[in-house]
Each structure stands twice: as structure tokens, then as C-alpha cells.
Amino acid sequence: LEVTDPAKQTDASALNHNSLLTKIPVLLNEFVVDAIMIIARLTVNSNMSKCNNSFCVLILFCQRNSLPPICTHNVVEDSNDQVLNQIRRCSLFNNRHDRVKIVFHPEFLNSTNPLFALDYEDFVRGCHLGVFPSYYEPWGYTPAECTVMGIPSITTNLSGFGCFMNDHIVDPKSYGIYIVDRRFKSPEESVRELAQVTQHT
Structure with missing residues (x-):
């Protein structure tokens, strides 16, 4: 037994x-x-x-027959969202022929994020270039954060950070910081300069 x-x-x-x-x-x-x-x-x-x-x-x-979404979230009252309205105004809907594709992620990144599962620092380190062509920004930490993490970045002379770099650093490009002139150039000239900078980085 x-x-x-x-x-x-x-x-x-x-x-x-x-x-x-x-x-x-x-x-x-x-x-x-x-x-x-x-x-x-x-x-x-x-x-x-x-x-x-x-x-x-x-x-x-x-593969899908519809266009890929431009936003990763269902935004509450998306008709009042300034970013989404600007994307709509520019008709950037991720069509096949659009030269710019949009993935708008309206949330801070962290490792618990179900979509990326990356902290902000890890996400930035995975990028080739940070582009921040602000028309106005009191300071703007994002280009500085890119620089600290070894990623080249583009900013403008209308942001606090861009003005500081122009005033106090002899050659910002040697640090991987490219400053587009939006103060003294027309929008078309600024866009052209931005395109040239992105080709050389």
C-alpha cells in the first residue's frame, strides 16, 4: 500500500x-x-x-487596405488637439506618396509603456538624429539631452538653447548641435537649410 x-x-x-x-x-x-x-x-x-x-x-x-494611423492613442477630444490639427492641416495622413510619415505618440516614454517598452533615454539612444525646429521655445532641453546621449540634434536660433549655443560656443557643430536660422531667414530658406543639415548629419 x-x-x-x-x-x-x-x-x-x-x-x-x-x-x-x-x-x-x-x-x-x-x-x-x-x-x-x-x-x-x-x-x-x-x-x-x-x-x-x-x-x-x-x-x-x-498588410491593410486602410492608411496606417498617425497617432498611437485614441485622444480624447482629438478635434481640439493642436498637434493633430496641425497634422491634418498639412494633410499628412501617411499616404504612400507622403514624403513624411507621422507616428504621434502623445505620452511620456517609460519602460512600462506597452508600445515601446523603453525608457526615454534608451529611446533617444536608438535614434539617429533629434530634430527640434522650434519657432519659439524658452529653453528646450531635448537638443541638450540628445547631445548628452551622443545623438546629433538640430535646433533653431529661436529657442533658448539654440541662442545660448550661438552666443557661448564657438563651433556648436563640433558638438553635434546644428542651429537652423529661423530668425533672419524666410520659412522657405529655413526649410532649405534644415534639409541641407539633415543630409550632412
């Missing part, structure tokens, strides 16, 4: 339960990928010959 200790039985079942819980995300992930592969095969048979790996199939499956 085998006698089992109920406490040990509970521990064993809890261990099995916990190990199953750790496997669920993996199993779900495999299930989702398999489901996507099956659906993709059914819906994009004509493209399957060009596409042999699952990543390519996943891209084909995720």
Missing part, C-alpha cells in the same frame, strides 16, 4: 500548474503563428511562391 503525503501532492500539482503557466505564452505564440500561416496561405496564395519564410508571410498577412 502506497501512502502519499497530501502536502507533497499539493506542491507537485502546484509545480505542474506553474510550469504549465510558463508554457502558455509559448504555446499561444506558436498557435498564433500557425494560425497566421494557415490564413496567409489561404489568402495570399499568389504571393506564396515569392515568399518562403514565415516572417515574409506575416508581413503579407498584416
